[in-house]
Amino acid sequence: MADRLQEAKARQVYLVLRDRIVSGAVQFGARLPNENDLAVEHGVSRVTIRRALLELQREHLIERRRSAGTRIIYRPSPSRMTADFSGVLANIASMGRSTKVKLLSFDYVQAGGAAAEALGVGDQDLLQRAVRVRSLDGVPFSYLVTHVPERIGITYKAKDLADRPLLELLERSGVKVERATQRISACLAAPEVAAALGITTGSPLIELVRIVYDRDNRGVEYLHALYRPDRYGFEFDMVRAGHATKRSWATSPPVRKVKPNGKPRPSAYSFT
Amino acid sequence: MADRLQEAKARQVYLVLRDRIVSGAVQFGARLPNENDLAVEHGVSRVTIRRALLELQREHLIERRRSAGTRIIYRPSPSRMTADFSGVLANIASMGRSTKVKLLSFDYVQAGGAAAEALGVGDQDLLQRAVRVRSLDGVPFSYLVTHVPERIGITYKAKDLADRPLLELLERSGVKVERATQRISACLAAPEVAAALGITTGSPLIELVRIVYDRDNRGVEYLHALYRPDRYGFEFDMVRAGHATKRSWATSPPVRKVKPNGKPRPSAYSFT
DNA sequence: GCACTAAGTATCATTTATCATACAATAGGA
DNA sequence: TCCTATTGTATGATAAATGATACTTAGTGC
Numbered sequence: 001m002a003d004r005l006q007e008a009k010a011r012q013v014y015l016v017l018r019d020r021i022v023s024g025a026v027q028f029g030a031r032l033p034n035e036n037d038l039a040v041e042h043g044v045s046r047v048t049i050r051r052a053l054l055e056l057q058r059e060h061l062i063e064r065r066r067s068a069g070t071r072i073i074y075r076p077s078p079s080r081m082t083a084d085f086s087g088v089l090a091n092i093a094s095m096g097r098s099t100k101v102k103l104l105s106f107d108y109v110q111a112g113g114a115a116a117e118a119l120g121v122g123d124q125d126l127l128q129r130a131v132r133v134r135s136l137d138g139v140p141f142s143y144l145v146t147h148v149p150e151r152i153g154i155t156y157k158a159k160d161l162a163d164r165p166l167l168e169l170l171e172r173s174g175v176k177v178e179r180a181t182q183r184i185s186a187c188l189a190a191p192e193v194a195a196a197l198g199i200t201t202g203s204p205l206i207e208l209v210r211i212v213y214d215r216d217n218r219g220v221e222y223l224h225a226l227y228r229p230d231r232y233g234f235e236f237d238m239v240r241a242g243h244a245t246k247r248s249w250a251t252s253p254p255v256r257k258v259k260p261n262g263k264p265r266p267s268a269y270s271f272t
Numbered sequence: 273m274a275d276r277l278q279e280a281k282a283r284q285v286y287l288v289l290r291d292r293i294v295s296g297a298v299q300f301g302a303r304l305p306n307e308n309d310l311a312v313e314h315g316v317s318r319v320t321i322r323r324a325l326l327e328l329q330r331e332h333l334i335e336r337r338r339s340a341g342t343r344i345i346y347r348p349s350p351s352r353m354t355a356d357f358s359g360v361l362a363n364i365a366s367m368g369r370s371t372k373v374k375l376l377s378f379d380y381v382q383a384g385g386a387a388a389e390a391l392g393v394g395d396q397d398l399l400q401r402a403v404r405v406r407s408l409d410g411v412p413f414s415y416l417v418t419h420v421p422e423r424i425g426i427t428y429k430a431k432d433l434a435d436r437p438l439l440e441l442l443e444r445s446g447v448k449v450e451r452a453t454q455r456i457s458a459c460l461a462a463p464e465v466a467a468a469l470g471i472t473t474g475s476p477l478i479e480l481v482r483i484v485y486d487r488d489n490r491g492v493e494y495l496h497a498l499y500r501p502d503r504y505g506f507e508f509d510m511v512r513a514g515h516a517t518k519r520s521w522a523t524s525p526p527v528r529k530v531k532p533n534g535k536p537r538p539s540a541y542s543f544t
Numbered sequence: 545g546c547a548c549t550a551a552g553t554a555t556c557a558t559t560t561a562t563c564a565t566a567c568a569a570t571a572g573g574a
Numbered sequence: 575t576c577c578t579a580t581t582g583t584a585t586g587a588t589a590a591a592t593g594a595t596a597c598t599t600a601g602t603g604c
Binding site: 280 | 548549550551561
């Protein structure tokens with residue numbers, strides 16, 4: 001997806017409108033406000049709005065006709081994936097589809113920054129840093145940067161990372177994974193990430209930071225994950241618990257359906 | 273965090289460098305190449321590089337000294353607000369801080385779009401639509417759009433929405449809130465939202481869509497919430513459960529601390 | 545102290561983006 | 575058929591971004 005639109009304001013408008021469209025905020029067939037109204041709304045001139053609209057048209061997201069206005073002709077792709085909060089994708093196996101991982105980089109770096117702090121290692125230590133992109137049916141949806149303390153990282157090879165979930169590698173290496181903390185946020189796609197995920201620089205991404213601890217409360221994995229929101233989302237159900245003023249939400253127990261006589265799922269490891 | 277940098281090329285460089293810094297590719301204390309080298313590397317002039325560096329400096333990610341060069345001084349996140357997955361803010365009461373709600377709009381609109389579909393109402397029905405902004409200590413952090421079926425909406429007044437959580441109003445009106453589904457994603461700030469949250473159009477936002485159902489499985493509230501990621505985030509702990517290949521994650525039971533002899537928290541309603 | 549390095553400051557030319565404006569063309573409805 | 579709404583086209587003015595260049599200032603290390 002070439003980032004053709006160089007003009008800063010036009011590009012900004014383009015990104016906002018496109019986000020509304022692909023996120024489903026405005027649906028197929030809906031009409032956009034006319035160019036003048038958009039210009040007022042965004043505080044730019046009509047010419048600039050047109051630049052943005054032309055780009056959307058070029059990408060077949062909208063259709064424009066004189067006197068008839070501008071309509072959405074984009075239909076959201078049916079293959080939008082969802083994961084529960086633990087990162088387990090829904091229906092992955094049952095839909096007969098497969099995810100693939102591409103290892104973009106794999107090296108050992110001097111500890112520092114958020115990863116080092118989270119893992120509780122000093123400046124002298126080394127961390128294994130791996131960057132991976134996961135795709136479903138050839139379509140990339142997540143960009144993953146992991147840091148693992150060197151002593152653990154050396155127990156597996158780069159190639160393993162392309163084949164197996166990191167968490168599985170850790171446990172296979174004898175790490176007693178006990179708990180994790182997660183934080184979900186949002187950020188913009190930087191050029192490098194954008195290129196890897198096939199999106200435009202400046203697109204919104206879901207950001208997940210997960211720190212995994214072992215039985216001794218030592219950090220064993222620092223995961224920084226970025227997801228395309230049009231391909232991936234976190235979904236979960238909650239039930240109302242308690243009484244009166246003490247009422248609160250509780251998570252719905254995870255639905256782990258296994259066919260009565262069927263095999264259990266191949267793996268409960270999460271597809272980050 | 274206002275994205276001030278408008279200049280396209282400078283911004284591009286800025287994004288690349290920032291990504292390197294926050295992703296841990298270059299660590300705390302490390303030195304960046306000098307301005308001339310960066311200029312060559314990125315194929316732009318030194319002036320443009322400076323723009324990018326100035327912005328990074330403004331955000332306290334780097335420190336620049338004559339003859340000494342440019343160093344990374346970024347340290348992992350200072351305290352942002354966090355909520356668990358149910359939207360309950362941590363430490364809100366204990367920190368002696370207060371959230372305030374401003375009601376931006378309140379009206380009844382013809383059903384249509386995602387809200388209508390989620391609530392299972394037809395085109396002829398009316399929905400109550402309310403737009404609110406919640407602030408902590410005067411600083412806005414969330415933009416909330418709620419749709420509620422008319423029959424329920426009429427049981428309370430606009431003013432109530434500025435005082436009490438919507439969920440509480442619903443239950444006070446006799447609605448038997450039973451469960452909810454949530455989806456977390458990311459999107460870009462449109463001008464209206466950006467203005468209300470005090471950020472720049474095109475900034476990334478955390479997006480939450482919650483559909484609340486009553487005991488009879490009817491949709492009673494459709495919440496579309498947008499959060500500033502620099503002020504708010506979703507955080508949750510998980511524990512590893514199960515054995516061998518059947519291992520998976522489970523949510524950590526919510527920590528509901530109540531001082532031994534103290535009162536329970538004022539309210540367990542979520543601060544969305 | 546001296547040479548060197550790298551950031552700080554200044555200026556002006558050039559290119560690019562944006563705006564304001566006007567008018568043309570087309571479709572749809574009254 | 576005429577009126578209106580909306581996109582399509584064109585153009586010149588203005589503002590903003592970028593670049594090229596030169597020079598200054600403050601640390602660094604010998």
